[in-house]
Amino acid sequence: MNIMKFNRKLLVLSHKALIAIGVMLMVTVCGEPASKVDTTSKHPMLVTTANDLVEMRQAIKSKGLFQQAYLATKSDVDALIQQPIVVPVPKDGGGGYTHERHKKNYQFMYNASLMFQMTQEEKYLQYVKDMLLQYAELYPTLPLHPKRKMKSQNPGKFFWQSLNEAMWLVYTIQAYDLIVDALSVQDKTTIENKLLKPVALFLSEGQPSTFNKVHNHGTWATAGVGMAGYVLDEPEWVEKALYDLDKSGKGGFLAQLDELFSPQGYYNEGPYYQRFALLPFITFAKAIENNEPQRKIFQHRDSVLLKAIDTTIQLSYNKLFFPINDAIKSKGIDTIELVQGVTVLYSQTQDTGLLDIAQVQDQIVLSGDGLRVAQAIDNNLSTPYQFKSVAFGDGADGQQGALVVMRSELNPEQNPHGSALLFKPASQGLGHGHFDKLTWQFYDHGSEIVSDYGAARFLNVEAKYGGRYLPENETYAKHTVAHNTVVVNESSHFDKNLDVANANYPKVNFFEHNQFGSVSSAQIGTAYPEVLLERTLALVDLPKLNKSIAIDLFAVESSPPAQFDLPLHYHGQLIETNLTLDANTQTLSALGQNNGYQHLWLKASATPEKGLAKVTWLHDNGKFYTQTSSVAGQEAFLFTQIGANDPNFNLRNEQSFIRRVTDKTSHQFVSLLEPHGEYNPSKEYTLQATSQLSELSVEQQGVLTLVSFTLADQSYLVVVNKATNLQGTQEFKYQNQPYSLKGRLTLVELDK
């Protein structure tokens, strides 16, 4: 009924539509017979429906964000359709010409078909139709792609990997859906039989291992094939896309929804792949919702897909995703996948905080949901989005470790992005996961301070290993030493065996966020044989000093005596240490022979005596940071720079220092990270360039860990309750004074 309503309105409103029909009739006279607009048609029917189009056509007549987005796209498409259509014979791998061209082509078809629907102008239809016909002519002639990598994944025909082919289908089937009603029967037949159906079959029956795989490659394939099922009226394809080729439910879209996300919507591979994986989920789900609302796909599994979109936003800091695992570090919340996600999420929830994110994204999707976002922003409905401190449970059951985000928003005027501490007692995250159990990162003043290398890759840069993951991704970036967690005997967690890593994960002992800050503790006994790693991290607010500090307690137990290394990778220039540095000034050597150590130059070392060992660096953001370690004369400090054994200059030359103890069965690394001061050479002032921490010690009282420190002449006591089961209020004494602790974390300002 909605469709009829639309078409009646169309006949009244759209003189352009009448012109378009006229043009098509003319085309009939001059060439092949064209069908008239089918007033009983159900197209378009995927993300954008006929009903949406009525509103969208209306909206572009008035000023506002939606009109701006429409005009920008129209201007692009108008320029585009002046250019000849190029559908090259596939030749190049990722980043190469034919690869990029075919990627562009599906985007071109999608945008031009949208413009056809928005304007009803024949020229856009013609462009899309011509391109589809060229594709239909080319496709039957194609063998598998010449640059295919058979070992690692299924190949495509247009693209070296079928992943790209599935993406092609996801876009192209939407473009086709937008123009199909204006095509002649003959063109429809050609395009469907020679192109779309064979591609859909190739991506489903033709590669069951990918199609049925519970993995983001599978999601793209099922989304493309499932949407093709709706458009081409092949309901069996939809069933197979949802429930596996054999309809067992073992694979398919619903299994992917059930298994790839935790109950909180955390995606096992981390936010970089989460945002990538989101798009086919969102797109196909929206198409399912539009065609079979009875499936209640957005409510599936307690609305896990909607949670997943929000979680992707939460897993960012100052617009960029936390770069754990194989992540390209410049990816952030303004990626098109998350733009689409926020658009759908707002449409489903009307949560006005999402408009805040949409404004940062600064892109409006040309869809019905996009229109709702644009109008809401135009109407000033946006409210501040709330970033939260959360432990995102990992694994399908949410019990396979967690990714823990701690945030502090003290001093929001000076530090609008606040501080964030990311703690990673997460599971491996499959093939793109890094061997970095219990690692952490720290963010402040909009910047990454304690850093993660991310992926060793120059995406699509042919000269850099064809734009693929570099060899150094395996030899360095995935190794434990490339992260901020303990390495035992210079070998990586799980000995860098992926199967073992996938089968094991840390246990999160606890996480709590309260008025004093956030605290979490986790442990893992399987990263190394006979070794227990246990880390407690806290982000504690010191309101009196208007800053938050991070406390790190890393306990290691090993049955055979062993060497424990705890690296801290930082962004910035080393400013000061209170150590006696033995610097390698004339020659540098690699720190080790393998497991990532071969890529680290040893620039200097020091063996501080008992007391506080401080390392201060200056970040490009103009702030100073000091990591102070409480040492007992056993830790050596090794200052390193990435770049050894890197003959092709593939690695970024970043800095770290490694705390090392040798021949130990037990050790606790104790440290405190303190942001301080400001370097402003432009305005010619420097404030507090030196750490203000004068004392740091830890003691254990039963289940309570007491960390005392003196910062800027104020003495503090931070107490963490590590009890297995929290019970009521815990009383304790410190320096003969009685105190009590409710929950996991408290902060006491001590009189002195």
Place this chain on the structure above:
Amino acid sequence: MNIMKFNRKLLVLSHKALIAIGVMLMVTVCGEPASKVDTTSKHPMLVTTANDLVEMRQAIKSKGLFQQAYLATKSDVDALIQQPIVVPVPKDGGGGYTHERHKKNYQFMYNASLMFQMTQEEKYLQYVKDMLLQYAELYPTLPLHPKRKMKSQNPGKFFWQSLNEAMWLVYTIQAYDLIVDALSVQDKTTIENKLLKPVALFLSEGQPSTFNKVHNHGTWATAGVGMAGYVLDEPEWVEKALYDLDKSGKGGFLAQLDELFSPQGYYNEGPYYQRFALLPFITFAKAIENNEPQRKIFQHRDSVLLKAIDTTIQLSYNKLFFPINDAIKSKGIDTIELVQGVTVLYSQTQDTGLLDIAQVQDQIVLSGDGLRVAQAIDNNLSTPYQFKSVAFGDGADGQQGALVVMRSELNPEQNPHGSALLFKPASQGLGHGHFDKLTWQFYDHGSEIVSDYGAARFLNVEAKYGGRYLPENETYAKHTVAHNTVVVNESSHFDKNLDVANANYPKVNFFEHNQFGSVSSAQIGTAYPEVLLERTLALVDLPKLNKSIAIDLFAVESSPPAQFDLPLHYHGQLIETNLTLDANTQTLSALGQNNGYQHLWLKASATPEKGLAKVTWLHDNGKFYTQTSSVAGQEAFLFTQIGANDPNFNLRNEQSFIRRVTDKTSHQFVSLLEPHGEYNPSKEYTLQATSQLSELSVEQQGVLTLVSFTLADQSYLVVVNKATNLQGTQEFKYQNQPYSLKGRLTLVELDK
């Protein structure tokens, strides 16, 4: 007469003034006697006059930029005067507590005294008066500063160097001028006799070597003392400030104006010190103009001071100054010195392009001139400021070399800052000058691409050598190898002897900017004995490709056979070379033993055969750059990273490659720098990551240098006329086709 007019208006308009007088009368009753506002007074009389104040008080009643600036300052000052006044006994050097406090104090006094005049509220007066009285009590007790560095410059008493003391006086005398009429006779006497006069005498008679010096330290001293002369009615001080203590004119402010700037307004030390030096020039000049307009100070020497302000703007790229010589790289046109400069320059010239700069600076000065700028911006009078291609002659006569700026603004939509090439056949620039004759830098897409290290210094960071210039400024940053120019036999220009360097300078053979781009050639025969260095640089627009490329021809002749090194320091990650790299993967060694070479790690080397040798890097701005050298099998390429012999991590670990030929009496380095493509991992595309240059060669036809190259399948010929005296049109043939060249530079698109 103006003063009378002002006071009449004041009596009518300002009920606040009446209240202020009332308050003062109350003060009289309660404490020491206060003078009434002196209606015959000439104060304030320096940068801000009584007339200005009438308009300024009016302006803050209406919305606009001036009101905003006023309210922001008032808010700061209101918070400030809640705090106790602290005038500490001097103890610390630069960056230390007492140093920073005394710096703040003079700014506090200046701002609070302005607020007194704007609001006529007693509380501001009280604050300034109290602070001045504390200073007056402290000053007579002070010996020379305990952290003084007697060897390098005169000490102060509040500050370790008299430079800071002079700055203190420049601000403090202005503050005093703004409140003096509201002080009691007793307070005036105390402040003048115990503080201001002794300070002025200390900075003049007390340190003739600085006061008479034709140097920016001298300018601060003469400005402070000269303005004190106006305010304290000591006309002799003004005379001495203008003409040297002995009034000979050998030193003093006018000699500084005559000798420190070239006729085009270029300041011998480069833009970093130029903007620093500007402030006392502008401030004192404005005071002279207000008090003795008959001196026509702004017209002095063909308006050299006004030219100097504009030149300072011209010597910037994307807001930052070109960082030649001892420069802190984050300094740019928004520094307060240039804000003041633009304010005065606009007031003098009404050039609306300056409003464009003022908008970028985003700061309004609370003065009469500042009001005029604010109102002009409020009235939308701003027009785009024009950055130009100019050879700024160096030296007092403009004939001691030049600093050459070439700019291109092709493709302004994509590249709004354009490309810029800085060529430095300038003279040494005194003690802060670097030994880098004929060096160059390249800027594109808002970023520094071919870089200059600038100064090795962490300004005011105590842990980094007390915040002073680091030892590495002498051992690395000033050395020739730290720059992009030829080093002969691994020794620096002039053997790094400053006296010799100051006495010699390059000869600029020519500079021309025309429709094809810009070209300049310069030479120097004194940098090394028996060696002639001659460099020709061109920034050529290729409109068809929508980009500009840089051509570099560096010819070296040496009587004894020698080694010639030509480094290119770049910002970014090495992406690709077409060389066979011999990389040092297991150990690194320093490239040399001294003259800066000891700070370079040798990461890899290559010895390409005859042909094109390419090095491609990716800048953080997402653009690729390829330097292609035409080599004949003689040049070795040495890839280096800064950081050897740097036990305190004082240096930034930046990259370069050095082209080296050995045992030669003659060599020409030929290269072309080509910006290309884009890396956008966020949007997941990479364009043209590989150089498109397929041919590059040079031939000489008499005075004509012909550079031919093929870029993106288009062949080009760039012709440079190196004739000593240009005469009319030059005819020439290339590949049997006749061409002609008028001027120095032409570009021919060749048919092929």
